[in-house]
Amino acid sequence: MHKLIRRLLGAVPVLLAISFLIFLLMHIAPGDPVTLMLGDNATPEDVARLRGELGLDKPILVQYWDFLSRAVRGDFGRSLKFGEPVLKLVGERLPATLELAFASLFVAITIAVPVGVYSAIRHNSLVDHAGMSVALIGVSLPNFWLGIMLIYFFGGQLNWLPVAGRIEYGIEIKSITGLYLIDSLLTGNFEALVSVAKHLLMPAFTLGAALAAIVTRISRSSVLEVMRQDYVTTARAKGLSERAVIWRHIVRNALITIVTILGLQLGALLSGSVVTETVFSFPGIGDLLIQSISARDYKLTQILILMFAVTYFVVNLLVDFLYSWIDPRIKF
């Protein structure tokens, strides 16, 4: 337990450094939120007045100190673009991104691990070659392009799936966790479940495709590597069934590498969500980040990037836990 606390405390200076860096970069970067907010009619006097009202005319270090001193009291300020407290905005959007990330991870794992393991066990077979070719295509497709193609075919041409959003208009959902799929299951709301699944399918596939491709290749090479180990030969020699050899000795040991890659790739999944959410107008924090950066909404951007940093940290922590669970020899 005290190791966990030590890890959590260790994150504080890192997050502080990140927050300062973002603050500095955002303010040094060219671009002005006030001229964007006021539009075409604003005079320089109007711009100066609003800058003063928003405190943007103060020196950067003073602004950062204001931000920090408020942040420790839990007040992260208001968004310039939306006029609402930034924490409220993030709270509204975070569950959507988490749901999308989990769905993409689910898509990636359910496709990639079985295909990867099977390709390794039957390597150089037709299935192996086909699997690896598809994986190569998957990793090569930019996800914005894949998203638009899916929208074109499954939305525009076939009308099977909705082109944007998270749930169909008119369907009420009782929020428990904020993850609509879980909430609709918990409340037994089948209509909502169908609508949410239909809205989630294309974005999850778009986001999960590249990850699936990477994991397929990693699973295959990892299993191949393990298959050459002496303990696998020993397991076979002592007369274990092939099934037991594969599942208890090969796959379990290969999982360490796969989990590491999944953990590392979750970061890519988050950055991928920025593009995917924009293409599908999916109301998550990725979409919000694009809007806040375009509007130079300093406070909102700051908190969103910090969120991403925290997520990386948490995922890394989880991966470490998973290691010791998969392989008890590894101590957390």
Added chain:
Amino acid sequence: MKPKPLDLDRRKFLKFGALAGVGALAQGALPGSSWSASRERLTILSSVALDNLHPYAYSSGPQYGIWYNMTEPLVDVDFAKRGYFGVLAESWEFQGKKWIFKLRKNVRFHDGSPFTAADVIYSFNRVKNDKQSLQKENFRDLVEMQALDDHTIAFVTEAPNAVFLDRLENRFIISKNATEAQGGEPGEHKPVGTGPYRFVSWQREGNLVMTRHDNYWGKKAAVKEIVIRRVREDAARVAGLLAGQGDVINNVPVEELSRFDKHAKVKAETVEGQRMYFLAMNVTHKPFDNKLVRQAINYAVDPATIIKHIYEGNGYVMNGPMGSKVIGYDPKIKRYPVDVKKGKELLDKAGFPNGLEVKLYFSPDRYPKAKEVCQVIADQLAKIGVKVELVSQEFAVFWGKEWVNGGKSPFYYVGRPATDADTVYDQYYRSGVSPRIQYKNPEFDKLIDEEQRTGDAKKRIALLHQAGRILMEDVPFVPLYTLAEIYGTARNVAWSARPDEKILAGTMAIR
């Protein structure tokens, strides 16, 4: 009675989840339920949505359009006649520093309360003083408002202001009583206006739902319920319309138009837009301080070619500083003809016999096909010996105080919407107002001063024409074009689009 605990163990959860998942996918494999426009409900897929529910914390055309469905202004623009008509105002009179408005009687807000001068004063005070208002600059010279009776109101300005009607466009009136009664944060109040639609619900980045206001003072809307959904991606809006998931979409890219022509259920709706595109030349930078150089550039640029090849014909060449829908447009002004020889001669006369090199700044994320347009312009300018280097900037950078709004962009491609020529003349070309062009001409300033003070509409237009002719002689810009605003609609939707990016559902009919 004690609520029954959720009887769901892990096994049941997984079983139900798996079954439901398969069901959801199976249903997904069936043709989707399209909801084509009906008198019951119409869905608009819009590239823009409301950022919040604050009645004045926005300043963009499409957002004004969304609000206009629920809340109304005193006056609106008659684009065909290039003038104004009363919405919540019946008539008005300009008396020096005073504007007197007679308000429409028998108008009721959505909550049933009557519309009076007190609501106008409340609303405009919010516009002027609310911390979050982004429309304050429209009332910067409004010093007093007096309710002369329930349906007469006087606005007093610092100096006579003939263009006050322009400032009133998009200044929407909300109910004083209904808003104050809601308490809490001003940005979270449900809008209560007088418009043809009543507010029902809104989710940020989700749906805005409005229902017909059955006691509307004007013509009752044809469709009962309007749903506006934000769909940012152009391809997704088009796909949504083609699939029947939406009935009206905005900002259709020109290359998609041919698909609409062939489609049995959708059509395109186009109208000349209000945004005027031009090349701005900041006259404090060399070589744009030289009038001959500016004229030479005008002789070289041919917007008709750009419209034909880049916008597939969906544009309208501007003959002068204003587009044809703008109040103050002068049909007698003609643009500089394309004349390469003349352009070269002028450059020679200006002291650049071997041509010159300039940078052209543009923002590809703001204006459609800006990069392609600027490439063509560079090619056209090369013919008179002006070598152009293109500089692409993100809009937040382009428009910021480091560049255009700091007076640091010498030559740039920009688009500006306007209802009245005064707003552009005053802002871009009057001495000392904005650093965007920094043009100074006392004669021009005098005309604008006079135009802004005259109560005689005809005289004011004549003064704007005169000012326009001065600009065409000095040309601190190259007029280019206005573009078509392109919408897609289901074929059974009868609707005429407005030039100002507003989608007014109350003007739609279902065939």
